Amino acid sequence: MATRKTSEPFWWGLFSVGGVVAAFLVPVHLFLHSLAVPLGWIPVSHARMQALVGHPLIKLYLFVLIALPLYHWAHRFRFILEDVGLHALRTPIAILSYGGALLGTAATLWVLLRI
């Protein structure tokens, strides 16, 4: 049987790395930036936050934090849709999922480089 070359291992690798990043870093950042800071439990001023984000190493960190789990999402979202029976739309679903992650990566780069 001839084996077909696919890009599957590449996307799976990103899925895996994104899963690790999401597991270690997302809960604490979600708690901080979406609950604790807006609700005033942990006050972080605009100036302080901007100074932090302006640091190149923090930018790199934020890029890893935001962009990599998007590939984790893409892989899982793709298979959620296939698992509920949308096999006929395999290719458009894959393009939508991984394309979305690529778009998210570009948006992350754009935002981080402009801050």
Added chain:
Amino acid sequence: MTEPRSHRPGLYYPKLPTTWWLHRPAYVRFMLRELSSVFIAIFLVVFLVQLYQLRQGPEAYAAFLAKLRSPGWIAFHVVALAFALYHSISWFNLTAVVQVVRLGERQVPPWLVAAANFALWAVVSLVILFFFLLRG
């Protein structure tokens, strides 16, 4: 001689109802695990917008934080946090089984690998939290 097939044969998919995963608790947990990625992705996009608002100035940033204080967003983020925690817990338990760690001849038992992951997770989370608490 047989003609080469012009296209590869289609893959076979058993016909299942869309709700097949509701039939067993393990399947429901599988779907929730998959679904956690959607909540995490939405959080990341909102967080990216939050960072973008930083650049727009203190007023825009404050206005965005006020939006996040609305009951709808708070409810969403509480649910998203629960999904994020579920992802972390299931991920550490899972990788401990998949990833075989050896010390010399002996295999480190999976529960110990999981425990090490959980410990590292706690340390990383506390360091980030205290960084903001003390230097915010």
